[in-house]
Amino acid sequence: NAGVMQNPRHLVRRRGQEARLRCSPMKGHSHVYWYRQLPEEGLKFMVYLQKENIIDESGMPKERFSAEFPKEGPSILRIQQVVRGDSAAYFCASSPSGQGPYEQYFGPGTRLTVT
Amino acid sequence: AQTVTQSQPEMSVQEAETVTLSCTYDTSENNYYLFWYKQPPSRQMILVIRQEAYKQQNATENRFSVNFQKAAKSFSLKISDSQLGDTAMYFCAFRRDNAGNMLTFGGGTRLMVKP
DSSP states (O other), rough: OOEEEEEEEEEEOOOOOEEEEEEETTTTEEEEEEEEEEETEEEEEEEEETTTTTOOOOOSSSSSSSOOSSSSOEEEEEEEEEGGOOOOOEEEEEEEEESSSSSEEOOEEEEEEEO | OOOOOOOSSSEEETTTTTTEEOEEEEOOSSEEEEEEEOOOOOOOEEEEEEEETTTOOOOTTTTEEEEEEETEEEEEEEEEOOGGGGHHHEEEEESSSSOOOOOEOOOOOEEEEOO
């Protein structure tokens, strides 16, 4: 059973470009979470999605950031018009349920560098 | 809102010795879960140990154990017989036990195990 997959692992974008980060949850998991980790900091929650629904986006910046988890295919975190402050590691996690004693399984992360 | 505080930015320990990492949290919830995650240089987030708040017994996983003090809102991690492979960032995390499964992380403790 493959773990959580994220691609690309490293992404370099110039200021003003768009960044698309992909996350394929573990098989059988329908709950996906995105976290951002700035250098030398802990992970910060961004958004929680189920298939075709955004459940909680309270941690997502109001502008330029969006996320989706379509019926088919991976979850996508999109950052439009990237700025240097968007440089960070972005982690995706998945779980089989949105509550209860289920742990979240993390992907390896995507390291975004904005030049 | 929940907050998680790790007051030790860096710690070091000699190989084979024991080290304790501190974590405190603040919440008005009664039912929740607490976690310790390890992040080695590869940046992969690895679950070390989990504690359910409704369980009085402290969780243990081989060389890793916790001291959970619910009234004091304290959740420390003890690593016994430290090994070089334990060198990593360690993050304490909190999760409520209801819909909305997002993790709240502390700022991390960098642990160096010295030979």
